Amino acid sequence: MKEYLDLRHTPLDGIEIFVDESMTRWHLFIDGPKYTPFQLGKFEIVINFGDLYPFKPPKIICETKMFHPNVNPSTSEFVVR
Numbered sequence: 001m002k003e004y005l006d007l008r009h010t011p012l013d014g015i016e017i018f019v020d021e022s023m024t025r026w027h028l029f030i031d032g033p034k035y036t037p038f039q040l041g042k043f044e045i046v047i048n049f050g051d052l053y054p055f056k057p058p059k060i061i062c063e064t065k066m067f068h069p070n071v072n073p074s075t076s077e078f079v080v081r
Contacts (some may be wrong), residue, residue, distance in 0.1 A: 024049045 011017075014031035016027050016038040032038030044063035050056060060078040062071050072079050 024033070024051065 004017070004019055004026075004056070007017055015047065016029040018029075018080045019025070019055045027049040028047065028050070030043045030045065032041035032043065041064075043066070046061045046063055047058050048061070062068070062076045062078065067073070070075070070079050
């Protein structure tokens with residue numbers, strides 16, 4: 001995937017990305033933002049692109065429990081409003 005190769009070439013500060021061998025499931029570990037109560041935290045996001053990507057959007061799960069208005073608390077999935 002071009003996006004993954006771009007991220008390997010130019011990594012983003014505070015984000016680690018691990019990809020399975022089929023390149024359809026990504027695990028992101030994001031550092032909490034500095035100067036906030038979350039600055040010592042590490043937050044895990046899983047992106048499952050599935051076999052129909054880019055024709056079907058990826059499913060994004062927030063593995064780290066947290067409150068966010070766009071995260072469904074019962075499924076941990078991101079909700080687009």
